[in-house]
Amino acid sequence: MTESKPILEVRDLLKTFGAVVAAKDINVDVRKGEIVGIIGANGAGKTCFVNMVTGYLKPTSGSIAFDGVQLVGKGPREVTHAGISRSFQVSQVFHTMTVAENLMIALAIAKNRGFAALREMDSPDLLTRRDDVLTRYHLDSYKDMTVNVLSQGVRKLLDIAMAVVSEPRILLLDEPTSGISVEEKFGFMDVVIEALREDEVTVLFVEHDMEIVERYVSRVLAFYQGEIIADMSPKKALADAKVQEFVIGTRH
Amino acid sequence: MNRRFLTRALGIAAVSSVALTGGFAQAKDSITIAVPSFLTGGAAGPFGIPAMNGAKMVTDAINNGKLPAPYNAKGFGGASASLIELDEGGGATKQVAEYRNLVEKRNVDAIVGYISSGNCQALAPIAEELKQFTIFATCGTPRIFEEAPRKYVFRTMGHATSDNVAAAMYVKEKFPNVKGYTGINQNYAWGQDSWRDFDLTMKQIMPNTVASDKTQFPKIFAGQYGSEISAMSLDKADLVHSSFWGGDLEAFIFQGAARGLFKKKLGVVTVGGTAAYRLGKKLPDGLVLGARGPYGILVKDRDSVLNQWFVNTYKDIYGIYPSGPAYQYGQAILAAKIAYDKAGSDASDEQLADALRGVTFESFSTTVEMKLGGGHQAATENGYGITKYDSEAGENVVTDVKFYPASCVLPPDGVDSVEWINGGMKGAKC
Amino acid sequence: METFLTILLDGLQFSSYLFIVSAGLTIIFGVMKILNVCHGSFYAWGAYTSAFFIGKFSEMGLPDGLGFVVIVASAIIVGLVLGFLIEQLILKHMYHRDEVLIVLATFGLFLVLEDVILIAFGTDPYFAYQPMALLDSVEMGGIVRDVYGLTLIGVAALVAAGCWFLLNKTKWGTILKAVIFDREMGISMGINVPFVYTLTFIGGAILGGLGGAYIAPTISVAPGLGTEVIVLSFAVVVVGGMGSIMGAAIGSVIIGLLRALAVHELPQVELFVVFAVMAVVLVFRPEGLFAPAKPRKI
């Protein structure tokens, strides 16, 4: 695995808001198939990092290369087209539409690029794919329910499902288990990670819960005050003094 | 399911259309006349309501055979008329839609009225298209009968040209020392035509006067004229011409008087008759005032039987003297009676038009000759006077009233007004 | 020089009138995010109420000076009664709905109130010349000006100063600014937002009524006078930046002066100039010259 070329190369990333430094000296390589956990206290710069990689925020300086393509300066849409998707800390779904409709729109946008967008949306091919995704993300039973009435957990599943239908090569999950009860979270993560492994997606996810981190990730990035203070295997990281002090210790 | 609803809706529409159109097919012991006039907006009080009052009063008198001779025969060709009052406001396009409804849905027999030149100009071609007998009562633009020959459309009073030619003649006669003139007129057909005719006539008959290059054309119903009054006060011209009417005129006189405009300049208001009654003491003395012909305050004291009947009856019913619009609508209704009396109450639109074309009749205050526009456009005398507040009577009067005969202030039939004025008003008999 | 002074005075007089009316519109927009189309109705009701009572009092032989009391009282009564009723009966039940839908509701109200004026006051115009006659006229820049018209400038300055003081020097101003900046933040700070809304709406309505009541003595108060006003004050607010008092002031001055200049020098473009200013501002600064800062929502 180590001999393969990194799919995502982040070099000297800096982000400032006026006098506030939100991220600095960020250097990360991610290889295909890795599942990377991003940990850190609130305000440590995790979401800022995700936002920069996915084009929501423009870095002050530095570079982000995805498969050799420079991402800095691209917006969310172009980053998505390049092959990077994301989910959100607060699920970003279409709340007055049903689960099936949400997925259908996501699929149609992903598959009907360009003038194909002017074709009728409900094609048999897309309907089959939609049902397949519904099954893999255990969303069958909510199919015809409006998002408004669904629990946070189901919304987050839908959020992630919508992010993967474009078949991204990298997926960034921003706190996938936040808002999900303790009893549900392992089941939830099992569903997600299994589905993602099937598709061979490279995953980076922001997480507060160290149990989740230990169980699912192959590598940990620990953030503290905008900087990466540890980049190592989960076992090492959890034992690391700095991580214990600045990440786990301050965790609530 | 949707199909069922559509057929059901169509069914309802069809049934209601039968019910609505069926109700009107009956023998002609009664006729319906639609009377459009301003019922809302700034023109309603000074113009629309008196106009409607005049129409109602004359119609009532005709229905009951109460008009003085020679019009004392009961009814319109024997039929009694009921009026449909409707609002003229909302713009020409809306009026076109309403007009079509009047003709095609409500099946009125005649349409008598309209104050705004914009409306008349829009409706004339529609009336021709629908072949509907229509008498315009008050509107003034000469374009209506000069643009195209009309078959079903009539106007029973003189047009803007006579107002402004008469105004210029009056100025020449009474104020020969005027050096220059400016004007404030509304920016639509009426205002533009009025200013053009006044300007051209002045150039002909008082060639030494200078026209201002900064004449004002505010939007109709603007209401505030502070800057315009300043601009005109600074202008070198010593005469201000205005064809404002209704509320706009009252606001303008009011704001101008407060700022001494009419002390420094000679004010000439061609449609001032309504304001004379309504403004009372607030109307400045010394304005040259017209009423778009021999109507309202200018003819209050004419002692013909018809005029005295009109003035006294109006005063009895409404408590005030009749102003120009009341006369003009009354006159148009009278013309309708004349057409019906001649053609019969069940006459077609075509027969009615034939009956009115080219007639000469004695109206309440004046003689009306339908001799222009191929017998569709009236020619009447036109006159001006000078305002003065009579403190004893507590009301405004006009002094130095002078009338000019129709043949003096209107072009002969078939001659375009602008060409006529520019050609030195050939054939004018003053 | 004469012309210059005249244009300046004409312009300022018209600006003052525009400002009084648009200040109310912009305050309501700033605080409540409502583009209040029936602001034109407040103006019309203010004009009618003051004209009606000035006339009545004059008939009763009361001194004409009372007219000024009537003007202020009319504005307050119209604002209190109409503003309160509309806010409580209609708008209050719509705050959870789409902003644009609320605009439409005020449009519906505007149509209704136009005809209610007809029912209440009839179609005949009213003249309330007494306060204007009382103040006489003066000669300035070679022409006669009515003093009443000049006092309009003072009234506008007073309104502007009052708004500035209220916003910057009182506890109320702090509360208002918090709600203007971010409603949710206001709620979390414990501000009684519904109450602030009611008071703001009434305040804005009073200013609209004041515009009408004060201008009434100089015009023929006739049906339909609200329609023109709403468009003009709308132009002012768009130019100045919606929700900004400062913007409304600057917008009024720009539009007022340019219009006066047009009337004097190039009368043909008089109406067009108002909208041309609006168009230019829109193309280069679509949110207006002084759009208030907005909180980040993501």
Add this chain to the structure above:
Amino acid sequence: MLRDNTSKVVLIGGILIILFGAVAPNWIVNQLMFGFSRALAILGLLVLWRTGLVSFGHAFYFGLGAYTVAILDIQLGVTDVFVRLLGGACLAGLAGFLVGFIMRNYRDIFFAMLNTAISMVLYGIIVKTESLGSTDGFAISLPTIFGVAPETKYPLFVVITTVAIVSALLINFYLKTTIGRLTTPIRDNEIRVEYLGFSVAHAIHLKYTMSAILAGGAGALMAMSLGQVDPDSMINWTVSGELVFITILSGPGNVIAPFIGSLVFEVLRTYAFELAPHLWQLIVGGTFLTIIFFLPGGIWSLISKLGRSTS
């Protein structure tokens, strides 16, 4: 394209109405012409409304379409109904495309008001320009169809109804395409649409341009069926308000709704004007408030409720 129920109803209903027009009294034909002409503009506003955008200035495009017909008629003597219609729709569409570059960046109340502002600029220009008819506007000659000047209004009615049917079918189809489906999603969550890989700005720009074309076509047809244009009835802000009113009255539920809503509006106005000429604004305004408060889904929500309970 014609498989769904709505398309079938549009097609069959449209043909029935064309047949009905042949025997209906003139005034009903008139009302149908006015209603269907205006409904085209509402169709465009419906697409915008589903996207969460309400324009308080579409009289700009409506008026552009109408005045294009007037100028074509008066300056160039063009009488052909299709040339006039295409001229009006294309010019409005072009204007909409250009203005769209600004509009696509605005939402909510700003979107509504910027549209008003732009429409008022056109209004100011026309009212003050004598060669554009100023306040009076123009009378428009009756259109010819394939070079023939028809004796009655019926042929024009057939043209308008056909244009209405075709537009309704096209919009109905558009709303089933991927880009056409991006209405509620944009209203619900623009960020997600961007992250799914679709440009919200482009989607809105397209919808805006479409609505401009439809409003322009509506204005052109309205001008021809009325035979008159003037700024107060075609471009003033109250006209924009009227268009939005009919949109709300119709409801966003179906492409048939604008046609029903427009007809109801015509009938409402005709009778309000007939029965209470002093109070027609009060009646229209009151209806408006009632719909906003008690029938947020518009007339269509009543119809679909009725349909559900009978079928």
